[in-house]
Amino acid sequence: WRAALRPGTRVAFLETMSNPTLEVIDVAAVAELAHAAGATLVADNVFPTPVFQRCLPLGADVVVYSATKHIDGQGRCLGGVVLGRREFIRGPLETFLKHTGGALSPFNAWVMLKGLETLDLRCRAQAATAQALAERLEGHPALSRVIYPGLPSHPQAALAARQMETGGTMLAIELAGGKPAAFRFLDALELILISNNLGDAKSLVTHPATTTHQRLTAEQRAALGIGDGLVRLSMGLEDPEDLFADISHALAAAISGK
Known part of the structure; x- marks a missing residue:
């Protein structure tokens, strides 16, 4: 990570646990390196799930989930979740979603919310x-x-x-x-x-x-x-x-x- 990051790097992306070999990445260490380079760290936290690992406190700026996996939990719907600071979510992300249409249908959102109840x-x-x-x-x-x-x-x-x-x-x-x-x-x-x-x-x-x-x-x-x-x-x-x-x-x- 230290060798790959450059002063002009804008974004660093990682799977907190790799698919399929289950390599665990030190999120806090990578976050420190990314921030020192002026980069935003995006963490895909699907395998550990939000139950067993919280990436924002570890230093990640944005956390993403394929909600199709554990959050739904029964193979019913496709969906995704993006987490981050309010200024990011209500700013560039919300603008991007409004202009591109990348949003859940109401039914899929309801299924995901019901899945969260037993996650x-x-x-x-x-x-x-x-x-x-x-x-x-x-x-x-x-x-x-x-x-x-x-x-x-x-x-x-x-x-x-x-x-x-x-x-x-x-x-x-x-x-x-x-x-x-x-x-x-x-x-x-x-x-x-x-x-x-x-x-x-x-x-x-x-x-x-x-x-x-x-x-x-x-x-x-x-x-x-x-x-x-x-x-x-x-x-x-x-x-x-x-x-x-x-x-x-x-x-x-x-x-x-x-």
Whole structure:
């Protein structure tokens, strides 16, 4: 970040937790660097959710959410949220939205507001499941790694503990057998649904190398740590034991090749 910022930099943008490798960014440190360069820091805080991490107190100037994810929480509507100081929201942002039409319909806004009523309860239950499953899956013979910010093995575990309330609702696993094993795993799942969405009440899974990040070259994906065996999981509200049984069954299928 220090090397990338220039005196003329106007805006710095980050995902507070990267998709899909769950790298945690030190928001306060980046905010200090951005402000020293005269830049506005925009933070995409979707993965940690507003329940587990507040970015404005950490120094971000603008915080954005895909409300399609945890805020809706049931895969019903598309929407987004932009947060910031009143002078920014009622000034340049409101003017931009009025002139471009980038605003929610009343119905979608109502759905999102209803979703906010249960956001805290849903996210806490989902995060507890993600933590429990990550702990139980770590060291599985079919996996080369389990990525979850709440695990001591996570490279930014100390930062996550300082900056976030929990490790969040997302985890990633990398199957040692690469893409063939990952596809066998996905095909064998019965309870967890294949979808590029996340933050839903239902548990969801996706293969980033062939979906969300398929437009990147193999070299670019490798540089980002997105291997062909990497699978991203968004934990839902199902019984954790049922989810563990589903994942265990699918991992056994990935190992056996059947």
